[in-house]
Amino acid sequence: MPSRRGLKPLMIDANLALYALNPTVPVQRQVLDRFAAWHREGRAWYAPHLWRLEVASGLRKLVRAGMLSETEAQTLLDLVFSWEITVIPVDEHLLRQAFAWSGRLRDWVIYDSVYLALAEHLGAEFWTADRRLYRRAREAGAEFVHLFPLGEERG
Numbered sequence: 001m002p003s004r005r006g007l008k009p010l011m012i013d014a015n016l017a018l019y020a021l022n023p024t025v026p027v028q029r030q031v032l033d034r035f036a037a038w039h040r041e042g043r044a045w046y047a048p049h050l051w052r053l054e055v056a057s058g059l060r061k062l063v064r065a066g067m068l069s070e071t072e073a074q075t076l077l078d079l080v081f082s083w084e085i086t087v088i089p090v091d092e093h094l095l096r097q098a099f100a101w102s103g104r105l106r107d108w109v110i111y112d113s114v115y116l117a118l119a120e121h122l123g124a125e126f127w128t129a130d131r132r133l134y135r136r137a138r139e140a141g142a143e144f145v146h147l148f149p150l151g152e153e154r155g
Helices: 014-021 028-041 050-064 070-082 092-105 111-122 131-139
Strands: 010-012 045-048 085-088 125-128 145-147
Touching: 010 014, 010 111, 014 028, 014 050, 014 070, 014 125, 045 050, 045 111, 050 070, 050 085, 050 111, 092 111, 092 131, 111 125, 111 131, 125 131, 131 145
Parallel strands: 010 045, 010 125, 045 085, 125 145
Antiparallel strands: none
16 A cells, blocks of 8 residues: 555554654654654555554543643544544454564564554554564564654653
């Protein structure tokens, strides 16, 4: 499923969406600038169904931490629904592939593996700010996984 101009489709981890949505983090501008560049390139964006759940959960945590008001979080959630991202349901095939990826990553949970399975299926680039996920995925042969450079903001 190529994007316009033959570019690979794109998937972003929920953590990058939260950096883009959170005005209290210094890297917000950097993430938004990259998102805008990808949009200008005409990249097709995809996400597994759980992506919206993870973003909503992250927004709820920001409210609980006092970093966003309830109203601000609701507005940001509305914004997420307006993004041009094709959300893919997790069907039996994708879940089986994610289960296999989870084994390759030596991980007990399957959430991250769903992203890997979907990106692999779509031939997409998968971008994350999670260094641990990036390292383990690359060690398992996932050349399509990329670490979003956040400098010292993410450990």
